[in-house]
Amino acid sequence: MKTPPKTSPKTPTETPTETLTGMPMGTPSVDVPAPRPPRESVAPPVPAAPPGTFRLATGGLSVLVPLRPLLAGAVLALLLVAVGTVCLAVGDIAVAPLDALRAAVLGSGSPRDLLVVEELRMPRIEAGITVGAALGVAGCLMQTLSGNRLATPDTVGLNNGATAFAVAGIVSSSTSLLPSATALTGAATAAVLTLALSGGAGQRGYRFLVVGLGVGAVFGAVTNLILSRARIDAANAAFAWTVGTLNSRSQTAVTVLEVGLLVCLPLAVVLGRRLNVLRFSDAVATGLGVRVRPLRVAVLLTSVVCAGLAVAVAGPLGMIALAAPEAARRLTGPGPVPVLTSALAGAVFTLLADLIGRTVMAPLEIPVGLVTAVVGGPYLLWLLLTTRTRRTP
Amino acid sequence: MTLRKTLLRGLLPASGVLLVVAVAGLLVGAGDIGPARAAEVVLGGGDADARFTVLELRLPRTVVAIAVGVALGVAGAVLQATARNPLAEPGLLGVSAGASFAVVLAIVLGASATTVAPYVAVLGAAAGCLLALGAARLRGAGDDPVRLVLAGAAFSGLMGAASSVLLLANQRAADEIRFWTVGSVAGRDTDDLLAVLPVLLLGLVVAVAVSPALSALTLGDDVATGLGHRPRRVRAAAVTSVALLVGGATAIAGPVAFVGLVVPFVARALVGPDLRRLLAVSVLLGPAVVLLADVVSRLVVRPYEMPLGVMTALFGAPVLVAVVRSSRLPAL
Numbered sequence A: 001m002k003t004p005p006k007t008s009p010k011t012p013t014e015t016p017t018e019t020l021t022g023m024p025m026g027t028p029s030v031d032v033p034a035p036r037p038p039r040e041s042v043a044p045p046v047p048a049a050p051p052g053t054f055r056l057a058t059g060g061l062s063v064l065v066p067l068r069p070l071l072a073g074a075v076l077a078l079l080l081v082a083v084g085t086v087c088l089a090v091g092d093i094a095v096a097p098l099d100a101l102r103a104a105v106l107g108s109g110s111p112r113d114l115l116v117v118e119e120l121r122m123p124r125i126e127a128g129i130t131v132g133a134a135l136g137v138a139g140c141l142m143q144t145l146s147g148n149r150l151a152t153p154d155t156v157g158l159n160n161g162a163t164a165f166a167v168a169g170i171v172s173s174s175t176s177l178l179p180s181a182t183a184l185t186g187a188a189t190a191a192v193l194t195l196a197l198s199g200g201a202g203q204r205g206y207r208f209l210v211v212g213l214g215v216g217a218v219f220g221a222v223t224n225l226i227l228s229r230a231r232i233d234a235a236n237a238a239f240a241w242t243v244g245t246l247n248s249r250s251q252t253a254v255t256v257l258e259v260g261l262l263v264c265l266p267l268a269v270v271l272g273r274r275l276n277v278l279r280f281s282d283a284v285a286t287g288l289g290v291r292v293r294p295l296r297v298a299v300l301l302t303s304v305v306c307a308g309l310a311v312a313v314a315g316p317l318g319m320i321a322l323a324a325p326e327a328a329r330r331l332t333g334p335g336p337v338p339v340l341t342s343a344l345a346g347a348v349f350t351l352l353a354d355l356i357g358r359t360v361m362a363p364l365e366i367p368v369g370l371v372t373a374v375v376g377g378p379y380l381l382w383l384l385l386t387t388r389t390r391r392t393p
Numbered sequence B: 001m002t003l004r005k006t007l008l009r010g011l012l013p014a015s016g017v018l019l020v021v022a023v024a025g026l027l028v029g030a031g032d033i034g035p036a037r038a039a040e041v042v043l044g045g046g047d048a049d050a051r052f053t054v055l056e057l058r059l060p061r062t063v064v065a066i067a068v069g070v071a072l073g074v075a076g077a078v079l080q081a082t083a084r085n086p087l088a089e090p091g092l093l094g095v096s097a098g099a100s101f102a103v104v105l106a107i108v109l110g111a112s113a114t115t116v117a118p119y120v121a122v123l124g125a126a127a128g129c130l131l132a133l134g135a136a137r138l139r140g141a142g143d144d145p146v147r148l149v150l151a152g153a154a155f156s157g158l159m160g161a162a163s164s165v166l167l168l169a170n171q172r173a174a175d176e177i178r179f180w181t182v183g184s185v186a187g188r189d190t191d192d193l194l195a196v197l198p199v200l201l202l203g204l205v206v207a208v209a210v211s212p213a214l215s216a217l218t219l220g221d222d223v224a225t226g227l228g229h230r231p232r233r234v235r236a237a238a239v240t241s242v243a244l245l246v247g248g249a250t251a252i253a254g255p256v257a258f259v260g261l262v263v264p265f266v267a268r269a270l271v272g273p274d275l276r277r278l279l280a281v282s283v284l285l286g287p288a289v290v291l292l293a294d295v296v297s298r299l300v301v302r303p304y305e306m307p308l309g310v311m312t313a314l315f316g317a318p319v320l321v322a323v324v325r326s327s328r329l330p331a332l
Helices: A016-021 A067-089 A097-105 A111-146 A158-172 A179-198 A207-229 A232-242 A251-278 A282-287 A292-314 A320-332 A339-359 A368-386 B003-027 B035-042 B048-083 B095-108 B113-137 B145-169 B171-176 B190-217 B221-226 B231-253 B259-271 B275-299 B308-325
Strands: A053-058 A061-066
Touching: A053 A067, A061 A067, A067 A097, A067 A111, A067 A320, A067 A339, A097 A111, A111 A251, A111 A292, A111 A320, A111 A339, A158 A179, A158 A207, A158 A232, A158 A292, A179 A207, A179 A251, A179 A292, A179 B308, A207 A232, A207 B145, A207 B308, A251 A282, A251 A292, A251 A339, A282 A292, A320 A339, A320 A368, A339 A368, A368 B145, B003 B035, B003 B048, B003 B259, B003 B275, B035 B048, B048 B113, B048 B190, B048 B231, B048 B259, B048 B275, B095 B113, B095 B145, B095 B231, B113 B145, B113 B190, B113 B231, B190 B221, B190 B231, B190 B275, B221 B231, B259 B275, B259 B308, B275 B308
Parallel strands: none
Antiparallel strands: A053 A061
């Protein structure tokens, strides 16, 4: 969108009425079409930002930033920092929250604090944040893609597929065929299977989900089969994969996930802007100039990559991908697909669940996957039983 | 379909398969008593080692598998007729998970496993049943077979996670009842079976008694009332029988999913939708499926064994996909 350089960005405090005065679109001008001005002579009027948004303009480029998502993002980011600090501070060895934060950010403090915070707790929190963010994004994309808020990587069998392949990789070679790679393959396999068997993600209502349930059950059984064949130590190493835990995860997998997020997050944001249109029927979307098939494939791929890499770190961690986009949607209200907000919410939820798992039955540790299942299960049931949706065809 | 046709197309093949897998269950195992040595024992000879393996280990196991199979097959057929949903399956709807969680809870609270397990499990199964069917009556979810299954899966997941948390807290219980989290019939003996047999028999009797009224109910509540049945009572009786059967089966074998889905599915393909014929065929097919899964689970990972529940999931999940894909889904 071209804007003259002299226009200053609108401040967020502007009221909608003020911004509307500059809009020529509101006036009824259908009856007499005005003679078209020559192209280059008159600069097009600057369209004012719609209410509730804020235009960020630099030079010739401008972008509309909706305010409410921005606010929601800020709140979630603050929350993330708060929960992260508590996670750093709480544990067998208590560290004062401020000391913990200082040790984490500045790298200063007593040697004991540094050891506890930097060596023991930081990697875990890093893993939690990245896994949560990846699952949040994957869930958000998957839900929007299938037009069904129950369709998440864990309900359609992606997580189980990734787990089965990752466990197979770990058990078959002790030196580690990189779990990230195998998990990614597994997630992709499961996604393809579910999609092919259910005949597409959208327009089929719950069929997609039940087929996903079946595919997930098969992969879950395969995981158990592999574990029962494995030597006992390899099986023990792989057992953590069956519940979902952040305890002593492989640092390589976390690094791979971070790289994946660096690629996928911007991609997801870009895709998310177009995904708004996919909420309508395919015909409408096509009419609005969106090439539906490539978009669907791209969204699915991004979602699979995020979910697969996250499973490679933490195992089949359920419910995050369901709850995070839901919370994000509540916070941001109607409007664009809340990709970034979902990522933040996912990170917050994962850290919270891990914190609960570490503290509730201390010194015993409940794996984070069990916490999310126990807390998220009733929520999922409630969603299933109270929402009316389209009938299955 | 006449009785003769039912016999020919349903009962004969089912009993043939059952016979074959039952013999296979005696002959085949993960240990080093091969089929030839085991066959000698079956025919009345054999050495001491082989006799012990076959008569003390494999025979009770086979009998237990048969009992579990009958219970789960019949429970599946009854539950599907009650919910009028071809996807209604005790494992999928969370009935087994409810029973399993109840047992875990009882043992964590200090009960000893074998004595109370059947009754606690029946209570848990009844709770799971009521929740599932209650959910089905809620705001149109019952019209949507698929959503009912999703709710059941969510409930199962929740119960499973809750069991795991309880077991984490209590290592003694965890060692005692690890098998309750994945179904298996290995290592059960006839005493275990005798403890649950009354429960299973009672469930079976109720199921048979309620089946005529239940098949009238598939015509709709109004028609059934006109025919002199009382829909509420019939459903209550059906739920009771399912709870008894699944509770008993879970108490002895742990949660074994998908059997109640596969058996009525195959039986319906053989003899059509009539409930009484379905029940008759399910009584034979149920044990056949469980035994087959058990035999395969002994063979695939020799010299180890795989839990039965894993094997039935491998068999059953494709059937689930097939049922969902079939266009006649909401017709039952």
